Amino acid sequence: MSLAEADRAAPLLAQPVRRLAGFVVDVGLFVVTLAVGWIVWSVFEARVSRTPGMRITGQRIVDVRTGEVVDGRRMARRQLLGIPLALLLGAVTCGVGWLFSGWLVVSPSRQALWDRVAGTTVVEVL
Amino acid sequence: MNRPPKLRRRLSVTGRLCRGVGWVTLVPLMVFAVGLQLVGAPAAMVGNLVTGERADQRAGTPSARECDEVRSPRQEPTSGHVDPDGTLRVFAIQYTLDFSDVVDYATWRTTVRCLIEELVQPYRRPGQPTMVVFPEDMGLPTIAMGTRGWSARQQARSFARSASEAVPLGLAGALGQLNLAYAPQVAAYQARLGPIDPRKQVFVAATDTFVRAVNITFSEIARDYGVYVVVSNNQAAYRQTSNPAEVAVFADPQAQPTDTAYVATSQRVTNTTFLWGPDVVNRSAPDGNQNLLFANEKVPLTPLEKDLIGLDEGPRSGPAAEANAGGPEIAGFKVGLATSYPAFAYGYPFGERPAGFEPCADTAVSFAACQDAQGVTVQIQADANPGRWATTTLDGNWQPLEWMSSVWRSVADPTVGFAYNVTPMMNGNLLDLVFDGQTSITGRGFSGRPQMFVGNDRLGAADSEDLAVYAGAKQEFLAMTPWSGGSGNDRARLEREATALAPRGVREGEYTQTAVFADLVPKTQRLP
Secondary structure, three states: OOHHHHHHHOOOEOOHHHHHHHHHHHHHHHHHOOOHHHHHHHHHHHOOOOOHHHHHHOEEEEEOOOOOEOOHHHHHHHHHHHHHHHHHHHHHOOOHHHHHHHHOOOOOOOOOHHHHHHOEEEEEOO | OOOOOOOOOOOOHHHHHHHHHHHHHHHHHHHHHHHHHHHHHHHHHHHHHHHOOOOOOOOOOOOHHHHHHHOOOOEOOOEEEOOOOOOEEEEEEEOEOOHHHHOOHHHHHHHHHHHHHHHOHHHOOOOOOEEEEOOOOOOHHHHHOOHHHHHHHHHHOOHHHOOOOOOOHHHHHHHHHHHHHOHHHHHHHHHHHOOOOOOOHHHHHOHHHHHHHHHHHHHHHHHHHOOEEEEEEEEOOEEEEOOHHHHHHHOOHHHOOOOOEEEEOOOOOEEEEEEEOOOOOOOOOOOOOOOEEEEEEOOOOOHHHHHHOOOEOOOOOHHHHHHHHOOOEEOOEEEEEOOOHHHHOOOOOOOOOOOOOOOOOOHHHHHHHHHHHOOOOEEEOOEOOOOOOOOEOOOOOEHHHHHHHHHOHHHHOOOOOOOEEEEOEOEEEEOOEEEOOOOEEEEOOOOOOOEOOOOOOOOOOOOOHHHHHHOOOEOOEEEEOOOOOOOOOOHHHHHHHHHHHOOOOOOOOOOOEEEEEEEEOHHHOOOO
């Protein structure tokens, strides 16, 4: 399948700017709720394949190949393995790894490092 | 079974541009950062294991050859004022800031010990107590020490070292790099003590490095050489730990393997001036503080300290403020520490103390007056003027004339009773930021050869009338260093010389490193 054909076939992958907005909202909620509130909310949102920030900014996590919403195990792999891996990468690379992990979103499949770990991507919810 | 292809969508032109920029910046940076971590820190660790010694644990006196390697090319011999009745000989060190001094703990230790070996030791009088005063911010360059400061040190040698003094992008860039380099410690402290103001977080994160490079290095100098030492640095209070988890996170990689780390106990970062003595006074204190006699927290802070790096002010009122303005008794003098700006803070014009004036009501307004009220006789003004020396300030005043309102006022104003003022000035360009000035020691009632800072022969047309009293040569100067840019009173010419010394000038960074000393005599310590 050519890229042009893939474009037509693919659901609306979330643009990097919207991804960034969702991330900022998640971080903000994490801080404002002293982590606890964000974690509790995340558990509920995980059942419908999204984070609190994604709910507010209209996004959803899907399987990068099928476009289907992912189950709890895949969500856990993304959130509990992928994101800590990015944090660790940042810690051992003087912080550059954090930028690198996020910058990977700027790709045709829109996958940040944690998406690549879990085989997911993010689509816009219309 | 064939796996379905990944969902894909073409990037916009902007997206492709961002991706390209990332490939040429982030990826090499990642490789470089990983290289630093994989090679730099472990290499230092392996080197330490092989040699059996760590760069932060050296002993002995540097050799003449070692001092040759670290000496500033423009170091001049010490000059001073000898008085046979003196009970305390005070040295003011005019250090010239240079990032090559902070490659690692060994180069830093050698540099500061060579300053003592060459500018102090030959001029000491046997049997007489000696005090060595270093400039304000003496510990600042040590934040760029070791592998974590490598990129900042390289920047200081490159074209990117400075943008302009008005918009210090070079400094901002270096601070950004240091925040990245200290990211693991920043993250750990943010989690432990946070939220911490991002402007000062790197100073909290560098606590272990500061303790090794400043507290331990200079407290050892005080003990080894049997002298009193005064040094200033922007840092947090700390404790000592041997908890393996804390050591792994907080100890400087250059010091590994080690079983000790120095951990910030609060996120409060103050411009602290330390005074160490030759003898241990508190065996239970952490390393670097066992011979600490006094520590002053700067108040008031300059706008640069408050707004750019978000430092915390010392106490402004109450018993804590009065204690902060006081100081210990040494060789017949009460020694107080006024770190630059506070030495200007009287709260009233020269000689015009209002009736009922309360000197310690707010030390952010009248620190110097409060210090006098505590009975201080020797005002130590560790100083770093963040700007050109021969220039006009934002207030329109000639800067060296304005400086007289601290170094000379303290011993000439009849409303206070300081006997001496000791002011070592930091010199050198820190990326965009210029540090420049003349080091001096003044004494109340001293009638020596009249001297003045450059360009101070008269009150200029733009100078404030309040400064008239400071113009002209004064007899109270016991010692003064010549200015690196030359001498005389032609302000236009002096300003051109200051430009030449500043970043990208024709004589960039050619500041003089030297010291002055004076014998302080107790009989002049207080006016009736």
